[in-house]
Amino acid sequence: MRADARRNRERLLDAATELVLEVGGPPNRDAVAERAGVGIGTLYRHFPDPTSLLEAIVERALERTVSAAEAALATSPDGASALRTYAHAAVDHGLGAVHLVHAHVERPHPELRARADAAITAILERGRADGGLRTDVSAADIVFATIRFCRPLAVGLPLAEERAIAHRHVDTWMDGMKP
Amino acid sequence: MRADARRNRERLLDAATELVLEVGGPPNRDAVAERAGVGIGTLYRHFPDPTSLLEAIVERALERTVSAAEAALATSPDGASALRTYAHAAVDHGLGAVHLVHAHVERPHPELRARADAAITAILERGRADGGLRTDVSAADIVFATIRFCRPLAVGLPLAEERAIAHRHVDTWMDGMKP
DNA sequence: CGACAAACGGAGTAATATCCTCCGCTTGAT
DNA sequence: ATCAAGCGGAGGATATTACTCCGTTTGTCG
Numbered sequence: 001m002r003a004d005a006r007r008n009r010e011r012l013l014d015a016a017t018e019l020v021l022e023v024g025g026p027p028n029r030d031a032v033a034e035r036a037g038v039g040i041g042t043l044y045r046h047f048p049d050p051t052s053l054l055e056a057i058v059e060r061a062l063e064r065t066v067s068a069a070e071a072a073l074a075t076s077p078d079g080a081s082a083l084r085t086y087a088h089a090a091v092d093h094g095l096g097a098v099h100l101v102h103a104h105v106e107r108p109h110p111e112l113r114a115r116a117d118a119a120i121t122a123i124l125e126r127g128r129a130d131g132g133l134r135t136d137v138s139a140a141d142i143v144f145a146t147i148r149f150c151r152p153l154a155v156g157l158p159l160a161e162e163r164a165i166a167h168r169h170v171d172t173w174m175d176g177m178k179p
Numbered sequence: 180m181r182a183d184a185r186r187n188r189e190r191l192l193d194a195a196t197e198l199v200l201e202v203g204g205p206p207n208r209d210a211v212a213e214r215a216g217v218g219i220g221t222l223y224r225h226f227p228d229p230t231s232l233l234e235a236i237v238e239r240a241l242e243r244t245v246s247a248a249e250a251a252l253a254t255s256p257d258g259a260s261a262l263r264t265y266a267h268a269a270v271d272h273g274l275g276a277v278h279l280v281h282a283h284v285e286r287p288h289p290e291l292r293a294r295a296d297a298a299i300t301a302i303l304e305r306g307r308a309d310g311g312l313r314t315d316v317s318a319a320d321i322v323f324a325t326i327r328f329c330r331p332l333a334v335g336l337p338l339a340e341e342r343a344i345a346h347r348h349v350d351t352w353m354d355g356m357k358p
Numbered sequence: 359c360g361a362c363a364a365a366c367g368g369a370g371t372a373a374t375a376t377c378c379t380c381c382g383c384t385t386g387a388t
Numbered sequence: 389a390t391c392a393a394g395c396g397g398a399g400g401a402t403a404t405t406a407c408t409c410c411g412t413t414t415g416t417c418g
Contacts (some may be wrong), residue, residue, distance in 0.1 A: 039396030103334035155282035176355030218367035
């Protein structure tokens with residue numbers, strides 16, 4: 001793959017993610033190309049059918065989030081701090097991508113979802129063992145909470161502000177996750 | 180206003196709210212009429228321009244939520260329980276309406292927003308006075324949190340399940356709202 | 359109970375938004 | 389220096405959504 005092709009692919013994904021956040025749903029493809037600073041033909045070469053672009057957005061965000069969860073598990077001293085690290089990372093990577101899932105992208109990437117479930121389950125178990133997390137929450141609860149944190153509050157709110165508010169909500173939520 | 184006209188107006192609002200939740204945005208108007216069991220002409224008679232339907236949805240939800248907040252303030256024994264009552268009511272009334280705000284409905288109903296702010300501020304003050312709520316949250320924080328709870332998690336998730344998950348999140352959040 | 363105005367229904371057309379192809383030009387790799 | 393891989397974007401095809409219109413139905417009130 002030529003260097004300019006790879007660069008344009010990344011630019012398209014960045015632009016599309018921004019626009020998803022702005023319009024609250026699948027973006028207009030002409031707008032994606034314009035935002036990315038490439039021609040519409042380039043978009044169609046990289047993402048020929050309508051769903052492949054959305055799937056790529058979700059895959060990239062999910063991959064980053066899963067990696068963050070695994071890293072949090074490996075480096076955090078206890079379950080609570082691992083969960084906090086994971087949740088903040090999920091906000092950073094998931095804003096603008098997560099709310100395409102199940103609305104416009106079906107059953108995304110089973111192997112990534114399995115890795116996510118495994119990491120979250122391990123984090124909860126660690127927290128149960130060290131007594132730093134309440135024991136009445138399931139991995140599914142964490143997933144749902146994560147989705148909620150990653151949903152934009154209002155179309156038009158700048159990304160930085162969305163992010164800041166979401167991080168504060170994560171902090172409050174973490175206080176409620178302690179026994 | 181004739182009785183059937185009033186009835187159809189309510190049905191249209193109910194149907195539109197459901198559809199907003201299902202599609203995650205402004206619904207197709209033909210679909211709204213069909214769901215409500217009325218003709219498309221009836222919809223256009225009640226809501227001639229595209230935004231009036233959305234505004235009516237938001238106004239109704241906001242009105243109900245504000246009333247709930249004021250009632251919670253009047254009847255709850257302390258700030259924390261007032262906040263909890265308000266948040267649960269907001270989920271019940273706001274699901275399917277709140278995420279139209281600022282995306283598709285501009286600056287909704289200043290007088291209702293003012294009443295909401297006043298009620299929330301009073302609830303927080305009560306909580307500060309009786310020591311049942313943490314003091315580092317603002318009324319704006321509560322509004323943002325409320326919006327987040329009212330956003331649908333996934334298109335296609337049944338309303339009952341959306342509601343149940345949201346109520347559980349409110350409970351966890353309330354635990355984090357204590358000092 | 360009858361008369362009338364208010365309200366209704368929904369087929370069909372207009373308006374709009376979105377998609378996507380195609381081919382001459384440009385650029386990175388070797 | 390060569391050339392294949394990649395790019396741009398005007399413009400026609402297609403789907404979607406909006407809305408009007410008028411014959412029919414239904415509440416209301418004397």
